Amino acid sequence: MADKKKMSVAEIMAAARAQKAGTPSQGVPPAADAESTAADAATTQDSTAPESAAKPDPKPAAKPGAKAATGAGGRPSVAEIMALARSKAAAGATESAPKPTAPKAAPAAKPAVEKPAAKTAAKPATKPAVARDTASILAAARAGAKPGPVSKADAPPRPEVKKQVPERPAAERAPAKLAAAAVPAKPVKPAAKKGAEADEDRRGFLEIALGSFMAMGFTALSVTGGLFSLGLARYFFPNVLAEPPSRFKVGFKEGFPVGKVETKFVAQYGVWVVNSDVGGQQQVYALKTVCTHLGCTPNWLEAEQKFKCPCHGSGFYKDGVNFEGPAPRPLERYAIRLSDDGQLEVDKSRTFQEELGQWADPECFITV
Ligand code: FES
Numbered sequence: 239m240a241d242k243k244k245m246s247v248a249e250i251m252a253a254a255r256a257q258k259a260g261t262p263s264q265g266v267p268p269a270a271d272a273e274s275t276a277a278d279a280a281t282t283q284d285s286t287a288p289e290s291a292a293k294p295d296p297k298p299a300a301k302p303g304a305k306a307a308t309g310a311g312g313r314p315s316v317a318e319i320m321a322l323a324r325s326k327a328a329a330g331a332t333e334s335a336p337k338p339t340a341p342k343a344a345p346a347a348k349p350a351v352e353k354p355a356a357k358t359a360a361k362p363a364t365k366p367a368v369a370r371d372t373a374s375i376l377a378a379a380r381a382g383a384k385p386g387p388v389s390k391a392d393a394p395p396r397p398e399v400k401k402q403v404p405e406r407p408a409a410e411r412a413p414a415k416l417a418a419a420a421v422p423a424k425p426v427k428p429a430a431k432k433g434a435e436a437d438e439d440r441r442g443f444l445e446i447a448l449g450s451f452m453a454m455g456f457t458a459l460s461v462t463g464g465l466f467s468l469g470l471a472r473y474f475f476p477n478v479l480a481e482p483p484s485r486f487k488v489g490f491k492e493g494f495p496v497g498k499v500e501t502k503f504v505a506q507y508g509v510w511v512v513n514s515d516v517g518g519q520q521q522v523y524a525l526k527t528v529c530t531h532l533g534c535t536p537n538w539l540e541a542e543q544k545f546k547c548p549c550h551g552s553g554f555y556k557d558g559v560n561f562e563g564p565a566p567r568p569l570e571r572y573a574i575r576l577s578d579d580g581q582l583e584v585d586k587s588r589t590f591q592e593e594l595g596q597w598a599d600p601e602c603f604i605t606v
Pocket of ligand 1 (some may be wrong): 529530531532533534547548549550551552563564565
């Protein structure tokens with residue numbers, strides 16, 4: 239076995255040729271020759287056999303004895319097949335192959351036994367024996383590879399994927415458009431005024447403001463002065479009661495019957511017009527309606543035929559003489575006369591008192 243391991247390919251080939259020629263090779267036993275031939279055939283089959291025949295043999299191919307026995311059954315042995323194949327190859331390669339050199343046993347013959355035949359045979363024969371250059375290999379690889387874009391230009395356009403955006407109803411979009419259309423354009427801001435114009439505007443504003451304040455002040459002062467003037471004028475013109483004229487006509491004397499006290503002039507003139515008998519003389523006279531006690535206005539009591547003061551109870555007769563109460567003296571008389579038109583005219587500017595003896599004056603009565 240040691241000798242078989244050391245056999246080189248050249249020796250194996252020589253042995254095969256010798257076997258073909260009918261002479262056994264020197265130093266190579268037939269069995270060993272068959273085994274080596276089988277191993278060589280396995281190696282050669284590994285490289286030349288078609289892919290279908292190079293399926294990995296589950297059984298190790300390093301049992302040449304069994305194959306040789308199979309060849310003895312009628313079919314040519316592996317060694318014979320290999321030898322025949324080699325002879326054919328040698329016949330073709332003789333012309334082109336260089337001359338065989340002397341066998342260099344040492345480097346060329348890595349013993350085939352170092353590599354287990356089974357391992358060698360078990361390798362799948364996927365690689366074809368035909369030598370190819372890089373270009374052909376790349377072409378084959380490209381042909382077998384999945385077609386794909388080489389560049390972006392070769393790439394097919396991607397389908398556009400549109401985002402699923404829910405469409406807004408037209409009722410919502412329309413107001414937005416209308417609102418956008420209805421928005422007025424922004425007014426263009428005027429250009430910034432220059433310094434002089436700005437100063438002028440500022441000065442005008444200040445003048446207007448100061449003028450307004452001054453106008454308001456003068457207006458208030460004028461109003462105050464007017465009110466003061468009115469107060470001063472009122473001071474120079476005090477309240478004055480509008481009194482009736484001191485002289486007034488009360489009518490014809492026939493309008494005053496005997497014994498009658500006319501009270502209709504009390505409210506307006508403060509006068510009673512009386513037609514009464516005084517000391518045996520029928521007279522018409524005008525009595526003053528002021529109580530001689532403290533100035534109250536007495537009332538004429540027709541039933542009692544007297545003047546009664548409501549304040550302190552003083553009583554006066556029809557001719558005006560006091561007879562009860564605190565009144566100290568009789569009532570006073572006004573001057574009376576016949577006017578030009580025949581009417582009686584009373585003059586309140588003059589009074590006549592009985593205690594002074596003035597009632598005897600004919601200016602304070604009219605005889606009827
Ligand atoms: Fe007439 Fe005193 S005022 S009684």
